[in-house]
Amino acid sequence: MWVGRIPMLAMTSVRPSHIHQDFLVSWGSVPLLASFCSLSLMAKSDSFFIRANLNCGGSTATGFNTYMENPIDLGAYVDALGKSVLRIHNIAVSFTDDRGTSVEITGAGDCAAQFWLFTQSQTAAVLPSNKACIASGTVIASRDNTSGNGIAARCYDQFDNLPQLWTNGYLIAVDTMYLGGQASELWEGDVYVSVTMECTVETMTQAAAMALALSQQ
Numbered sequence: 001m002w003v004g005r006i007p008m009l010a011m012t013s014v015r016p017s018h019i020h021q022d023f024l025v026s027w028g029s030v031p032l033l034a035s036f037c038s039l040s041l042m043a044k045s046d047s048f049f050i051r052a053n054l055n056c057g058g059s060t061a062t063g064f065n066t067y068m069e070n071p072i073d074l075g076a077y078v079d080a081l082g083k084s085v086l087r088i089h090n091i092a093v094s095f096t097d098d099r100g101t102s103v104e105i106t107g108a109g110d111c112a113a114q115f116w117l118f119t120q121s122q123t124a125a126v127l128p129s130n131k132a133c134i135a136s137g138t139v140i141a142s143r144d145n146t147s148g149n150g151i152a153a154r155c156y157d158q159f160d161n162l163p164q165l166w167t168n169g170y171l172i173a174v175d176t177m178y179l180g181g182q183a184s185e186l187w188e189g190d191v192y193v194s195v196t197m198e199c200t201v202e203t204m205t206q207a208a209a210m211a212l213a214l215s216q217q
Helices: 008-012 016-022 030-037 206-215
Strands: 048-055 068-073 084-096 104-106 109-118 133-143 154-156 164-172 176-183 192-203
Touching (some): 048 068, 084 109, 084 206, 104 109, 104 133, 109 192, 133 164, 176 192
Antiparallel strands (some): 048 192, 084 164, 133 154
């Protein structure tokens, strides 16, 4: 494991889009932003995986077109006062039924389900441009057979592509993330979203970790 200061060349060559992903904040202070972008990240752990799932609804019993949310405790990894932050490198996402198999559709219909990963709790769906939104995705499915229920004949994710990949990862300095989801009607049963995140734990200066944590609350 290499431990030391990241060369300034590496930091100053980061494209604006990467700065936006890691430091999506509203400081209103150019010196603070410049200071943030010139930080040195110190020791980091080997990569590990954090998994979470959520019942997004979709059935008559649970409800549909209603925002659902579960917290993801990061207390074991993130401690802004202790200078420890989480870097998410990529996220794999699945939409399934409660057994992990394909969700069926009732009769002939069109259905949709969405997920969001947030640094702040939400009460309803929001745009992916919301500063608390880490990742999001949408799946739309349809079936033509009017008899009974069955698997979708067509499925699309082009409206909001599910794989989440970043060149330099996404830094998290809050001790709780939130997995949100919502499903439309006509699903045969509830839709479950499951996420698997590849992560590392890294250290920052205490001031930098606290500033990032405050920007994500």
